[in-house]
Amino acid sequence: MKECKDSNNTKGMMFTERLTKLRLARGWTKKEFSMQIGKTQQTVGKWENGTNAPTFKDLVKLVELFGVTSDYLLGLSDSPSKYAYPPFNDDKEEYVGEMFKQLDEGNQDATVDFIENRLDYQHLSKEIREKDHRKQIVKQDQRPTKRVSIYAKVNAQGFELSEVPVDCFDYPVPIPVHDIAFKVAGDSLEPSFFDDEVIFV
Numbered sequence: 001m002k003e004c005k006d007s008n009n010t011k012g013m014m015f016t017e018r019l020t021k022l023r024l025a026r027g028w029t030k031k032e033f034s035m036q037i038g039k040t041q042q043t044v045g046k047w048e049n050g051t052n053a054p055t056f057k058d059l060v061k062l063v064e065l066f067g068v069t070s071d072y073l074l075g076l077s078d079s080p081s082k083y084a085y086p087p088f089n090d091d092k093e094e095y096v097g098e099m100f101k102q103l104d105e106g107n108q109d110a111t112v113d114f115i116e117n118r119l120d121y122q123h124l125s126k127e128i129r130e131k132d133h134r135k136q137i138v139k140q141d142q143r144p145t146k147r148v149s150i151y152a153k154v155n156a157q158g159f160e161l162s163e164v165p166v167d168c169f170d171y172p173v174p175i176p177v178h179d180i181a182f183k184v185a186g187d188s189l190e191p192s193f194f195d196d197e198v199i200f201v
Helices: 007-025 031-035 039-048 056-066 092-101 106-139
Strands: 145-150 151-155 168-170 179-183 198-200
Touching: 007 039, 031 039, 031 056, 145 179
Parallel strands: 151 179
Antiparallel strands: 145 168, 179 198
16 A cells, blocks of 8 residues: 655655755844744754744745745745845855855846946946046146145044145145145045145044
8 A cells, every 4th residue: 555645744844954054044043043934943943953943934934034935945846936035144255156156147247248338337447537537636726826744644544634734835826725634545435535636624
């Protein structure tokens, strides 16, 4: 006689296995997972060992947290989701890499083309800004100037204010109303500010 299997029990086992697999894929301990879902560590432990099942409300939270369908989580489907994106974290390169792996070859090629186009646009935009900045400097050089005292050199690391001028130079008039003037040192503040540009505060 052919043995009959308890389909509900099988689905329950699928749920516990998939829940555990999804948690481990995120690199979460049970404690970290419980904090993510807003439950106690004991509760999620019972979910994973099959001694207890989540409520419908908790199931919805799990689906949203892992980005999968409820059918997949409950063992009714083998497809997590057409739009099962990896969870976002601070490592953008890793996040984009994981999403890229989910694309088919055609979409991967299209994505590479898009990225190359964006890089070209970025480089071109920077060149245009630099040219505009140089043109502005040329225009300023043709105007009357007035002596300006610099009290600090500034870069991405910050600045150290001096009580006496650290530099002086001729700046085209009219000079902006200011209390103090800084001078940019290096290219660390580009594209907002360029080397030798004066910041009036």
